[in-house]
Amino acid sequence: MPVSNKKFTLGATERLKSRKTIERLFRDGRHFTLFPFKVYYLFSSAAGIVPPPGPATLPGLSSLPGLSSPPLQAGFAAGSRHFKKAVDRNRIKRLTKEAYRLQKSDLQQHLHATNRSLALFLIYTGKDLPAHSLINEKIGVILQKLIREAGS
RNA sequence: GCUACCAACCGGGUCAUCGCUCGCGCCGCAAGGCGGGGGAGGAAAGUCCGGACAGCGCAGGGCAAUGCACCGGUUAAGAGCCGGGGGGCGCGGAAGCGUUCACAGAGAGUGCCACAGAAAAUAACUGCCGAAUUAUCGUUGUGGCAGCCGGGUUCGCCUGGGAGCCUACGGUAAGGUAAAGUUGAAAACGUGGGGUAAGAGCCCACGGCCCCGUCAAGUAAUUGCCGGGGCGGGUAAACCUUGCAUGCUGUAAUGCCAUGUAGGUUCCGGUUUCCCGGUCGGACAGCUUCGUGCUGAACGGUCGGGAAGGUUAGCUGCCCGCUAGCAACGUCCGGGACGGGUAGGCAGCCAGAUCUCUGCAGUAAUGCAGGGGCCAGAUAAAUGAUGACCGCCCGCCGCGCAAGCGGCGGGAACAGGAUCCGGCUUACAGGUUGGUAGUAAUU
Numbered sequence: 219m220p221v222s223n224k225k226f227t228l229g230a231t232e233r234l235k236s237r238k239t240i241e242r243l244f245r246d247g248r249h250f251t252l253f254p255f256k257v258y259y260l261f262s263s264a265a266g267i268v269p270p271p272g273p274a275t276l277p278g279l280s281s282l283p284g285l286s287s288p289p290l291q292a293g294f295a296a297g298s299r300h301f302k303k304a305v306d307r308n309r310i311k312r313l314t315k316e317a318y319r320l321q322k323s324d325l326q327q328h329l330h331a332t333n334r335s336l337a338l339f340l341i342y343t344g345k346d347l348p349a350h351s352l353i354n355e356k357i358g359v360i361l362q363k364l365i366r367e368a369g370s
Numbered sequence: 371g372c373u374a375c376c377a378a379c380c381g382g383g384u385c386a387u388c389g390c391u392c393g394c395g396c397c398g399c400a401a402g403g404c405g406g407g408g409g410a411g412g413a414a415a416g417u418c419c420g421g422a423c424a425g426c427g428c429a430g431g432g433c434a435a436u437g438c439a440c441c442g443g444u445u446a447a448g449a450g451c452c453g454g455g456g457g458g459c460g461c462g463g464a465a466g467c468g469u470u471c472a473c474a475g476a477g478a479g480u481g482c483c484a485c486a487g488a489a490a491a492u493a494a495c496u497g498c499c500g501a502a503u504u505a506u507c508g509u510u511g512u513g514g515c516a517g518c519c520g521g522g523u524u525c526g527c528c529u530g531g532g533a534g535c536c537u538a539c540g541g542u543a544a545g546g547u548a549a550a551g552u553u554g555a556a557a558a559c560g561u562g563g564g565g566u567a568a569g570a571g572c573c574c575a576c577g578g579c580c581c582c583g584u585c586a587a588g589u590a591a592u593u594g595c596c597g598g599g600g601c602g603g604g605u606a607a608a609c610c611u612u613g614c615a616u617g618c619u620g621u622a623a624u625g626c627c628a629u630g631u632a633g634g635u636u637c638c639g640g641u642u643u644c645c646c647g648g649u650c651g652g653a654c655a656g657c658u659u660c661g662u663g664c665u666g667a668a669c670g671g672u673c674g675g676g677a678a679g680g681u682u683a684g685c686u687g688c689c690c691g692c693u694a695g696c697a698a699c700g701u702c703c704g705g706g707a708c709g710g711g712u713a714g715g716c717a718g719c720c721a722g723a724u725c726u727c728u729g730c731a732g733u734a735a736u737g738c739a740g741g742g743g744c745c746a747g748a749u750a751a752a753u754g755a756u757g758a759c760c761g762c763c764c765g766c767c768g769c770g771c772a773a774g775c776g777g778c779g780g781g782a783a784c785a786g787g788a789u790c791c792g793g794c795u796u797a798c799a800g801g802u803u804g805g806u807a808g809u810a811a812u813u
Contacts, residue, residue, distance in 0.1 A: 229390080230390090235750065307786095
């Protein structure tokens with residue numbers, strides 16, 4: 219796996235792009251809130267069949283991150299409720315992606331070691347435009363929490 | 371130089387590190403790697419107009435609905451733009467200049483017009499008049515006639531009174547009138563005179579406005595002169611009328627590939643009549659070589675076709691009407707609902723009413739010709755993040771007579787493609803250039 223070699227990339231394969239997977243994540247995944255983010259996540263084994271919370275065996279899940287996909291996929295959003303202008307939403311998503319990109323390697327290696335994959339969605343729920351340093355700090359905390367979740 | 375306004379343009383730069391997306395070249399079985407390129411706006415926004423493009427619909431007609439509304443030009447088109455005309459407003463002595471107007475019709479009809487006011491379209495009320503006509507009132511009323519009553523008488527008549535009638539006068543009502551009536555955004559063309567019972571464009575003079583016509587100018591809107599007719603408000607962004615135009619839905623359109631369209635549950639509707647032809651059977655009739663042979667034939671079965679009716683679907687609002695399907699007592703046909711399934715990929719999807727420069731035509735919008743350029747194509751949605759320096763602006767401090775220099779701190783707008791173009795509207799820190807006006811200084 220070449221994942222550990224290139225550290226700070228966030229290409230198309232590492233982002234959540236499938237509408238189907240995203241819907242499954244919101245429907246069956248777990249979530250927690252760590253201000254100013256709401257985090258949806260859904261673990262599964264590297265083979266991509268059974269997620270740990272295990273609601274049921276879902277046959278449509280075979281297209282989830284499997285052998286050909288990286289074990290970690292993430293999506294990002296900012297609600298248009300608080301940010302009416304597209305420029306502001308873009309800014310928040312870019313800052314979030316940047317912070318995630320620079321700090322995700324630990325989680326990635328942990329997943330690789332435990333042979334599991336994870337779908338992740340980060341929604342910014344704050345009401346004001348955040349500073350870069352705040353986002354950086356909070357994303358770090360969220361990633362640590364996810365590592366603990368994966369270990370348990 | 372400064373200030374104001376208008377127009378056009380710009381909308382921070384460089385470097386480093388780590389990243390994103392789409393082509394190209396090379397390497398690699400592949401995953402991918404390396405190299406070198408492209409990568410948001412003047413409004414990308416609002417989605418208000420107009421197109422291109424696409425699908426659905428489309429024999430045709432009618433109704434409805436919607437939009438537009440001075441003229442000419444421009445354009446693929448427009449509720450855009452350019453030029454012109456007209457009205458309003460502002461400045462001005464005027465010429466003119468600027469600005470603004472959804473600028474057809476209120477001489478077809480219906481409706482509405484808050485508050486105030488007599489009244490918002492009927493002419494009511496106050497008021498004025500009461501001439502004509504009609505009615506009516508009037509205590510000594512102006513004149514006349516006069517039934518009747520009293521007195522006198524030469525019996526001819528004289529004289530006094532007098533109901534009533536006519537007339538005159540005064541009043542009232544019907545009636546006439548729209549001059550005056552504290553309002554209001556708006557009040558029945560304005561001023562003056564004549565006229566009248568009182569009045570009135572009722573008449574006249576001058577002026578204003580509207581309509582029609584001749585002539586002249588102009589492509590036209592329109593303008594001018596003359597002539598004729600007229601002058602009872604506003605509102606059509608109330609209904610409406612007139613003229614013109616218009617199918618509907620939008621790239622989540624749409625096409626292709628892959629997958630699926632299976633099995634199931636349930637509801638509703640349907641099985642018609644007639645005609646023609648083929649074929650089979652055939653009551654019966656005729657012919658007969660008497661062979662149940664030939665010919666005809668009501669009727670019946672079956673197959674095919676047609677007509678009417680029925681029914682289902684379509685006709686992107688409705689109707690006429692049109693088109694297509696169905697006709698089968700079978701667990702059949704048609705339609706609907708539930709349920710089930712897919713929501714992946716490719717095309718559309720970026721070379722175009724394209725950008726830019728030059729020339730020509732035109733007052734201009736714009737067009738034509740030539741040269742050069744290639745300028746985002748994402749799809750949970752890329753074009754970024756961080757740092758440093760430079761440039762710009764603001765504040766404070768220090769130095770300096772001052773211009774300014776240095777240090778520290780802070781700020782930098784509106785705003786992000788999603789099919790693509792042409793417009794419109796709205797938002798916008800700061801800056802550059804040009805023009806106009808004012809003003810200071812210098813020559």
